[in-house]
Amino acid sequence: MSTVADAFATRHGAAPTGVWFAPGRVNLIGEHTDYNDGFVLPFALPHRAVVAAAPATGGRSRVRSVQEPGAAVEFSAASVVPGEVPGWAAYVAGTCWAFREAGYPVGEVELELDSDVPVGAGLSSSAAVECAVGVALAGLAGADVDPTTLARIARRAENEFVGAPTGGMDQMASMHGRAGRLVFLDTRGDTVELVPFDLPAHDLELLVVDTRAPHAHASGEYGARRADCEAAAAALGVPALRDAGPDDLPRIADERIRRRARHIVTENARVVETVRLLSGGADPRAIGPLLDASHTSMRDDFEITVPHVDVAVEAARDGGATGARMTGGGFGGCVIALVEADGAAAVTASVREAFAQRGWAEPVVFPGTPSDGAGRLA
Known part of the structure; x- marks a missing residue:
């Protein structure tokens, strides 16, 4: 550019x-x-x-x-x-x-x-x-x-x-x-x-799948989730859901608000566990189940996925991904999949075939490579 x-x-x-x-x-x-x-x-x-x-x-x-x-x-x-x-x-x-x-x-x-x-x-x-x-x-x-x-x-x-x-x-x-x-x-x-994330050293790759299902954060759904989280924190009497644990959740009477809080509480725990594994030198494949659990939580408890991303996640797993989840605020957007480097083509083909079977536009797939943050070019 x-x-x-x-x-x-x-x-x-x-x-x-x-x-x-x-x-x-x-x-x-x-x-x-x-x-x-x-x-x-x-x-x-x-x-x-x-x-x-x-x-x-x-x-x-x-x-x-x-x-x-x-x-x-x-x-x-x-x-x-x-x-x-x-x-x-x-x-x-x-x-x-x-x-x-x-x-x-x-x-x-x-x-x-x-x-x-x-x-x-x-x-x-x-x-x-x-x-x-x-x-x-x-x-x-x-x-x-x-x-x-x-x-x-x-x-x-x-x-x-x-x-x-x-x-x-x-x-x-x-x-x-x-x-x-x-x-x-x-x-x-x-x-x-x-936190170190050297996938090539483990013959791994992180694929980003742009499902081309557009989303809009400024619309009501994102704000509604935020309001639900604030309601959950108020019900528990804590400053934010960061301060809540799994044992606190039964105290939330409203079933929807309780599910929203459960996603946040368990997602925080998944982040901490991912950092523990990667910082400790674990094989990155160990985080695959955490990625899968995160998607399930977003789909069932937070209800922010859409058919395009759910299909992409399932197809990536069927194609051999170690773990896959939606990434971003939800209601469309991208999926990430942790894959064997020599299996990236198979995972990509699996997702594209799943979309083709449903008559959806072909997704855009590219490797996600950790890169440098903002700065001056010239």
């Missing part, structure tokens, strides 16, 4: 001040635990949002996206507030707003944006854009902003400007990712531990 700098130079008659990037992410395990003060275990993908940027010469900021042809979207970075900028550009304007609200200097900017993070696949395309814009703003301002602070700024943009009630996992993974490592995040204090 070096062409984003060329496009900027062609449009403005001068090279950008710099080019910055931030990746999408895959969550290995730990779904919907982040806004419950819990544990998550994502990693950064090689797929990135890239921003070419320079100070604006006029009194307004302008942003263009390769993925959104048409006129530039204009706004004032110095004064923009939630509700002013709709659509895709809200993620950009919102980051400018949140950066300013955090007390950092924000001048008007010219931005050219490109991204190869699949949109609507549950791979955090929005967080990639927010974090790429965040590191660009810090670079242009000459501000020394640490990765966790930038992640929090980006999350605030998504929550309060865009209006999507997500947790902070996506932005933290995008900022803290490292090649060959998982990002073990304790969301209560935003503390990060990097």
Whole structure:
């Protein structure tokens, strides 16, 4: 995507001040635990949002996206507030707003944006854009902003400007990712531990299956799950479901709320166990049953899967996957499958055949490789 700098130079008659990037992410395990003060275990993908940027010469900021042809979207970075900028550009304007609200200097900017993070696949395309814009703003301002602070700024943009009630996992993974490592995040204090994940050394591969069943976090279902979790914590008298254990669950009278809480409680335990195994040098195949159990919990207790992802998981297992689960916020998106390196083709074929039998569009399958987090390219 070096062409984003060329496009900027062609449009403005001068090279950008710099080019910055931030990746999408895959969550290995730990779904919907982040806004419950819990544990998550994502990693950064090689797929990135890239921003070419320079100070604006006029009194307004302008942003263009390769993925959104048409006129530039204009706004004032110095004064923009939630509700002013709709659509895709809200993620950009919102980051400018949140950066300013955090007390950092924000001048008007010219931005050219490109991204190869699949949109609507549950791979955090929005967080990639927010974090790429965040590191660009810090670079242009000459501000020394640490990765966790930038992640929090980006999350605030998504929550309060865009209006999507997500947790902070996506932005933290995008900022803290490292090649060959998982990002073990304790969301209560935003503390990060990097966990080794060297699959090639064990002749393994992690496949990402984009089912192409789109989802929308800003719709009511994601918010409804969050509200259910808050109701469960209130019923148990704890600050968050992070503070609950399996023995507490029978005290929740409402059956649906109890199932929602059971997913969070057991998912937190699965994340901790996955980290224990991988940090202790265990064969990564040992986490396969944890991936399977996570999907079952999301399907039955949290009810966030859809037929496309359930079929993909079952077909991956039938094709020889050691473990498989949906990844992301749910209601569509992607599946991950832990597979033998020499069995990746068989698993891929199994999933594609299952989709073909149902008349569904062919899924997109690619290896999930832990990669570096946000930074400057040029």
